[in-house]
Amino acid sequence: MQPTKxxxxxxxxxxxxxxxDISNRLETLGHTVVAAVGTAEEAIEHAANADIVxxxxxxxxxxxxxxxxxxxRERFRVPVxxxxxxxxxxxxxxxxxxxxxxxxxxxxxxxxxxxxxxxxVHKHQLERVVEERExxxxxTLNAATDAIIVAGVDGRVQMLNLAAARLTGWSEPExxxxxxLHLVRLIDGKSGETMEDPMPVALLRDAAIPLDRDTLLVxxxxxxxxxxxxxxxxxxxxxxxxLVLTLRDVSARRWEERQFRQAQKMEAVGRLxxxxxxxxxxxxxIIRTQAEQLLHQxxxxxxxxxxxxxxxxxxxxxxxxxxxxxxxxxxxxxxxEVLSLNGVLRRMSKLIGSxxxxxxxxxxxPHPATGHVKVDLAQIEQMIMNLxxxxxxxxxxxxxxxxxxxxxxAPSQGRMSSYVLLTLAHSGRETEIEKLFEPVSTGxxxxxxxxxxxxxxxxxxxxxxxxxxxxxxxxxxxLPRSSEPxxxxxxxxSREAPSILLVDDRERVRSQLHNYFEANGYNLLEACxxxxxxxxxxxxxxxxxxxxxEDCHADAITGALQGSNPSLKILRIVEGxxxxxxxxxxxxxxxxxxxxxxxxxxxKPKIESASAG
Numbered sequence: 001m002q003p004t005k006x007x008x009x010x011x012x013x014x015x016x017x018x019x020x021d022i023s024n025r026l027e028t029l030g031h032t033v034v035a036a037v038g039t040a041e042e043a044i045e046h047a048a049n050a051d052i053v054x055x056x057x058x059x060x061x062x063x064x065x066x067x068x069x070x071x072x073r074e075r076f077r078v079p080v081x082x083x084x085x086x087x088x089x090x091x092x093x094x095x096x097x098x099x100x101x102x103x104x105x106x107x108x109x110x111x112x113x114x115x116x117x118x119x120x121v122h123k124h125q126l127e128r129v130v131e132e133r134e135x136x137x138x139x140t141l142n143a144a145t146d147a148i149i150v151a152g153v154d155g156r157v158q159m160l161n162l163a164a165a166r167l168t169g170w171s172e173p174e175x176x177x178x179x180x181l182h183l184v185r186l187i188d189g190k191s192g193e194t195m196e197d198p199m200p201v202a203l204l205r206d207a208a209i210p211l212d213r214d215t216l217l218v219x220x221x222x223x224x225x226x227x228x229x230x231x232x233x234x235x236x237x238x239x240x241x242x243l244v245l246t247l248r249d250v251s252a253r254r255w256e257e258r259q260f261r262q263a264q265k266m267e268a269v270g271r272l273x274x275x276x277x278x279x280x281x282x283x284x285x286i287i288r289t290q291a292e293q294l295l296h297q298x299x300x301x302x303x304x305x306x307x308x309x310x311x312x313x314x315x316x317x318x319x320x321x322x323x324x325x326x327x328x329x330x331x332x333x334x335x336x337e338v339l340s341l342n343g344v345l346r347r348m349s350k351l352i353g354s355x356x357x358x359x360x361x362x363x364x365x366p367h368p369a370t371g372h373v374k375v376d377l378a379q380i381e382q383m384i385m386n387l388x389x390x391x392x393x394x395x396x397x398x399x400x401x402x403x404x405x406x407x408x409x410a411p412s413q414g415r416m417s418s419y420v421l422l423t424l425a426h427s428g429r430e431t432e433i434e435k436l437f438e439p440v441s442t443g444x445x446x447x448x449x450x451x452x453x454x455x456x457x458x459x460x461x462x463x464x465x466x467x468x469x470x471x472x473x474x475x476x477x478x479l480p481r482s483s484e485p486x487x488x489x490x491x492x493x494s495r496e497a498p499s500i501l502l503v504d505d506r507e508r509v510r511s512q513l514h515n516y517f518e519a520n521g522y523n524l525l526e527a528c529x530x531x532x533x534x535x536x537x538x539x540x541x542x543x544x545x546x547x548x549x550e551d552c553h554a555d556a557i558t559g560a561l562q563g564s565n566p567s568l569k570i571l572r573i574v575e576g577x578x579x580x581x582x583x584x585x586x587x588x589x590x591x592x593x594x595x596x597x598x599x600x601x602x603x604k605p606k607i608e609s610a611s612a613g
């Protein structure tokens with residue numbers, strides 16, 4: 001009986017006569033015997049040259065055929081057929097551990113030997129095809145930009161691609177066997193309520209079910225993302241195997257759509273405001289002129305004077321509205337320069353803190369790697385303050401305001417562009433958040449947000465408002481990231497004024513020392529703890545000259561900051577006796593502290609008398 005194809009066969013048998021008999025039978029069938037060996041080590045050595053291995057389970061030596069077959073399969077991916085004179089259940093169960101492609105009981109016949117080899121090689125080829133298809137499928141899934149999550153009919157995750165891991169924040173090992181609803185929390189963007197599970201509907205309809213347009217995904221870190229996608233059942237041979245959930249992050253696209261609609265609306269409103277303000281101003285001029293004439297002619301009559309006074313007061317109030325309309329319709333950008341947004345926030349942090357007062361907790365977290373922006377500094381500062389003042393007005397009972405910066409990639413005109421992201425999140429609640437940037441005629445900040453919107457759009461950026469998962473509100477500002485180098489600090493920020501970083505958890509002490517050091521020609525930065533000190537030190541433009549800090553934190557702060565400030569000096573606050581000029585013992589007066597700073601910096605400033613600090 002001749003085989004349909006000839007194969008290279010490795011015979012592993014420790015009984016010489018049996019090995020010779022098997023080899024003769026194989027050659028008679030037209031196969032090539034690459035070797036006939038009797039130990040596991042020899043089998044592993046020759047396995048690379050074979051198409052198939054006939055392996056006796058019981059071999060001489062420390063390793064048997066099961067161990068050898070396992071290693072051959074892992075290293076060379078060559079199919080193994082076991083040969084044994086024992087067909088008992090324990091031997092069979094142990095042989096299964098090596099995942100063999102056949103199991104033959106000696107003595108062998110030509111027919112059984114040939115058919116076993118043919119079937120084993122065919123199964124091996126099919127297995128390779130399946131593995132290759134799985135590799136293609138997994139690579140394709142991981143290369144897809146859409147998030148893809150595969151789940152069983154019980155709703156538990158079987159696999160997810162890299163895009164899904166990035167979108168949800170869950171890696172595949174963490175997600176496996178967990179409920180899809182645990183990974184993918186979908187909420188209604190309009191109501192904010194959790195949406196119903198779409199998987200049962202897909203199974204019931206036996207068809208793909210698209211997600212609603214207003215669907216939001218709550219990622220693992222709590223951030224809400226606008227998504228599109230669908231849920232589809234997976235079927236084979238009229239049975240349902242599971243479901244596939246596809247998701248696409250469309251937050252940036254929806255952002256662009258909103259910004260485009262808002263820009264069109266604001267442009268139309270701006271043109272209307274410009275025309276109305278001119279016509280209104282002309283009418284107010286006539287009203288004021290006629291009121292002055294009436295006052296000149298009939299001013300001695302009290303009833304007439306009162307009426308004219310009311311007319312003038314109304315005209316004055318109307319004039320303020322006219323000026324607000326003029327400011328709203330005016331083009332914002334005048335002189336642009338490349339600046340660090342972190343530096344702008346650092347300079348404004350004290351002003352923002354004074355505006356918010358004690359009842360609102362301010363947190364400023366600038367990312368150290370945030371890029372530069374090309375902006376009109378005065379307009380950007382106005383935009384930030386408008387957002388801060390608006391947030392302040394939404395927290396009458398107190399709350400929290402967090403300001404952060406970061407780099408971000410977002411689509412713009414069909415391609416990805418680099419932006420600097422500025423976020424202001426406050427714990428207050430906004431009403432009609434979709435209409436926040438539309439000008440209104442009432443309230444102190446009636447056009448403040450509209451002006452902020454104009455400033456951002458004039459700089460080629462985007463601004464939007466969102467409701468957070470905690471019930472607060474979040475403003476997000478995107479400004480185009482500039483590749484140009486930042487300008488040198490302005491004269492007011494020059495190195496003529498040494499920069500000192502003070503680390504102290506007492507706000508009143510920091511405030512007192514800040515005023516005192518600034519009055520004596522120093523630039524004092526304040527931090528309430530080592531973490532804030534490191535953040536300030538990393539974003540400070542122009543370098544640091546001195547750090548004043550508790551002795552227990554000195555080494556950690558100095559080690560982190562001296563890389564970018566090689567000449568940095570440190571003044572340690574100690575509780576015991578001073579051991580060097582670089583230590584100062586508590587309690588101390590602000591005059592004594594300033595004297596010590598002057599000695600360390602070798603620049604004695606003019607000392608003003610002051611009380612103890």
